[in-house]
Amino acid sequence: VQLVETGGGLIQPGGSLRLSCAASGFNVSTNYMTWVRQAPGKGLEWVSIIYRGGDTYYADSVKGRFTISRDNSRNTVYLQMNSLRAEDTAVYHCAREVIVAVGADAFDIWGQGTMVTVSS
Amino acid sequence: DIQMTQSPSSLSASVGDRVTITCRASQGISSYLNWYQQKPGKAPNLLIYVASRLQSGVPSRFSGSGSGTDFTLTISSLQPEDFAIYYCQQSYTTPRTFGQGTKVEIK
Numbered sequence: 001v002q003l004v005e006t007g008g009g010l011i012q013p014g015g016s017l018r019l020s021c022a023a024s025g026f027n028v029s030t031n032y033m034t035w036v037r038q039a040p041g042k043g044l045e046w047v048s049i050i051y052r053g054g055d056t057y058y059a060d061s062v063k064g065r066f067t068i069s070r071d072n073s074r075n076t077v078y079l080q081m082n083s084l085r086a087e088d089t090a091v092y093h094c095a096r097e098v099i100v101a102v103g104a105d106a107f108d109i110w111g112q113g114t115m116v117t118v119s120s
Numbered sequence: 121d122i123q124m125t126q127s128p129s130s131l132s133a134s135v136g137d138r139v140t141i142t143c144r145a146s147q148g149i150s151s152y153l154n155w156y157q158q159k160p161g162k163a164p165n166l167l168i169y170v171a172s173r174l175q176s177g178v179p180s181r182f183s184g185s186g187s188g189t190d191f192t193l194t195i196s197s198l199q200p201e202d203f204a205i206y207y208c209q210q211s212y213t214t215p216r217t218f219g220q221g222t223k224v225e226i227k
Contacts, residue, residue, distance in 0.1 A: 034216070044156075044164065044207055046216040057214050060121075093163055097211075100169045105211045106154045108175070110163035 001025030001109055003094050008114030011084055019079040019114055021094030029072040032097040032105065035079050037090035038113070045090070048079065049097065062088075084118045091115050122146050122210050126219035132227040139195040141222045143208035148188045152212040155184055155193045158221075159204045167206075168193065198224070 007019040021033070035047040048058045048068040056068050067080040077094055091113040100106045123146035133139050143153065151171040156164040166175045168184035171191055181196045195202055203226055208219040 043221045044158075044209075044218040046218065049214065049216075059215050095163075097216075100173070104152050104170045106166055106169040106175075107156070107164070107209070108166050110165070112163055 003096065003109055003111035005092060005094055005111045005114040008092065008116045010117045010119065012120050013085060013118055015084050015118075016080070016082045017084065017116060019081065019092055019094075019116070021077040021079075021111055023075050023077070023096075026096070026109075027072070028070050028075050028077050033068075033070065033077045034095050034097050034107065035068060035077075035092055036095055036107070036110075037088075037092045037116075039087075039090040042090075047092070050077065081116070084116075086118050089116060089118050121215055122149060122213060122217050124208055124210055124217050124219040126206075126208055126222050128222060129220065130223040130225060132225045133198050134227045135198055135200060137198045137227075139198050139202075139224060141193045141206055141208075141224075143186075143191040143193070143219050145189045145191075145210055145212075149210045149212035151187045152210055153184075153186065153191045154209045154211060155182075156207045156209065157202075157204045158207065164207065195224075 004022045034049045050068045065083045070077045093113040094111045095107040096109040097105045098108045125144045153171045155168040158164040172184045205221045205223045
C-alpha cells in the first residue's frame with residue numbers, strides 16, 4: 001500500500017502545474033483522497049479533498065486556483081494548480097483519509113511528496 | 121475554520137524522560153483529534169486517532185487523551201527514535217486543520 005507523487009518542479013509565478021498521486025494496494029475510487037502541503041521549514045497545511053462520491057473541497061488559500069480530480073482507471077489522483085504564487089511553494093503530499101471510527105477520519109497513508117517551487 | 125494551537129512549540133528532553141504535548145482547539149471537536157509524527161525529510165506518520173486510540177504498529181509508550189477542546193499526547197519514556205516534530209489535527213470538520221507542530225529535541 002503506497003502513494004507516489006510526481007509532477008513537481010520550478011515554475012514561474014502565474015504558471016500552472018499538475019501533480020499526480022499514483023496509488024497502489026488500494027483503490028482511490030473507494031477512498032477519500034487529500035492533498036496536504038508543507039512550505040519549507042513550516043507546518044502542515046491541508047489543501048484539498050475528493051470524496052468517494054466525487055465531491056471536492058478546498059482550502060480558502062487555493063480555492064478557485066486549484067482543482068482536485070481522479071482517474072479511477074489509472075488509480076491516480078491529480079492536483080491541477082493554476083495562477084501559482086510564491087506562497088504556494090511547498091512539498092505537496094497526497095494522503096488517504098480513512099474512516100477510523102464512527103464519524104472520525106485520519107490520514108493513514110502518505111506519499112513522500114513532490115516539491116513545487118514558484119519563483120521567477 | 122477551527123484553529124489548532126499546540127504547546128510548547130519546541131522542547132528539549134533526554135532519553136527516558138516523560139514528555140507531554142498539548143493541543144487546544146478553538147471550538148469543541150469532541151474526540152475527533154489525531155496525532156502525527158514527522159521526521160526530517162519524511163512524510164508524517166499517524167500515531168493516535170480519535171484522541172486516544174493507538175494506530176497499529178505504534179509503540180505503547182505513546183498515548184493520547186482529551187476531548188472537547190483540550191488534548192494531550194504523552195510519550196512515557198522518550199526513545200532516541202522519538203526525536204521528531206509532532207502535529208495534532210482535527211477531523212471534526214472541513215477544512216481539516218493542523219496544529220503548528222511541536223519539535224522534540226535532544227537535551
